Amino acid sequence: MSLFKTKPDFPSENSYGLPKLPPGQLYTEKFPVMTYGPTPIVELEDWRFEITGLVNQRRVWTWKEFMALPQTTLHSDFHCVTHWSRFDDDWSGVLFRDLWEVIKDDVKPEAAFVMQHAYGGYTTNLPLAWMLEEDVLIAHTFNGKPLEAEHGGPMRVFTPKRYAWKGAKWIKGLEFMEHDRPGFWEQNGYSNSASPWKEERYWD
Ligand SMILES: Nc1nc2c(c(=O)[nH]1)N[C@H]1C(S)=C(S)[C@@H](COP(=O)(O)O)O[C@H]1N2
Numbered sequence: 350m351s352l353f354k355t356k357p358d359f360p361s362e363n364s365y366g367l368p369k370l371p372p373g374q375l376y377t378e379k380f381p382v383m384t385y386g387p388t389p390i391v392e393l394e395d396w397r398f399e400i401t402g403l404v405n406q407r408r409v410w411t412w413k414e415f416m417a418l419p420q421t422t423l424h425s426d427f428h429c430v431t432h433w434s435r436f437d438d439d440w441s442g443v444l445f446r447d448l449w450e451v452i453k454d455d456v457k458p459e460a461a462f463v464m465q466h467a468y469g470g471y472t473t474n475l476p477l478a479w480m481l482e483e484d485v486l487i488a489h490t491f492n493g494k495p496l497e498a499e500h501g502g503p504m505r506v507f508t509p510k511r512y513a514w515k516g517a518k519w520i521k522g523l524e525f526m527e528h529d530r531p532g533f534w535e536q537n538g539y540s541n542s543a544s545p546w547k548e549e550r551y552w553d
């Protein structure tokens with residue numbers, strides 16, 4: 350049995366009016382686990398989320414505090430740089446832009462880039478302006494169930510408009526930076542901008 354369906358029946362465009370299947374991608378119903386290194390196991394009572402870097406004060410949220418932030422469910426597709434795409438999952442969590450409303454007075458005006466830091470040490474970077482797009486989600490629920498540990502549970506970042514390495518599984522915090530800095534895969538040759546529709550796979 351093949352990993353990929355050869356003739357998926359899906360609309361030609363996604364909710365952004367872009368091709369639902371980006372160039373060079375294949376559709377799958379599976380959800381492969383793509384992790385560099387071991388899976389960190391983080392219990393909810395131990396989980397913390399913090400903001401660091403260019404902040405006036407370091408702030409830390411417990412699980413309960415983070416879950417009290419506004420919650421959003423996105424219906425979205427998922428694109429991995431290794432050429433597979435999943436369609437139409439429901440992801441629930443806190444939009445970065447809703448978190449931003451709570452933290453913006455604590456973040457210094459020079460901050461222009463954000464580094465995601467994960468339990469286990471993974472990092473990935475994005476401009477603050479891209480983090481503020483309408484669909485960057487810090488997610489804990491996948492298709493109505495708590496996100497499994499291998500997929501980044503209890504909490505991960507999901508960036509539907511970027512290849513999936515731009516979302517850290519096991520997120521533990523965000524660092525605000527004045528200057529851009531490459532994260533883990535960006536240091537290892539992956540693109541800094543990661544648009545599936547421009548096929549920005551590798552760093553030229
Ligand atoms: N902490 C952490 N986050 C990560 C990764 C990782 O290795 N560690 N891999 C990235 C890559 S390359 C992809 S494609 C997606 C895969 O998510 P999945 O394992 O849920 O499919 O997670 C991204 N986030």
Ligand SMILES: [Mo]
Nearest residue numbers: 383429430514
């Ligand atoms: Mo990936």
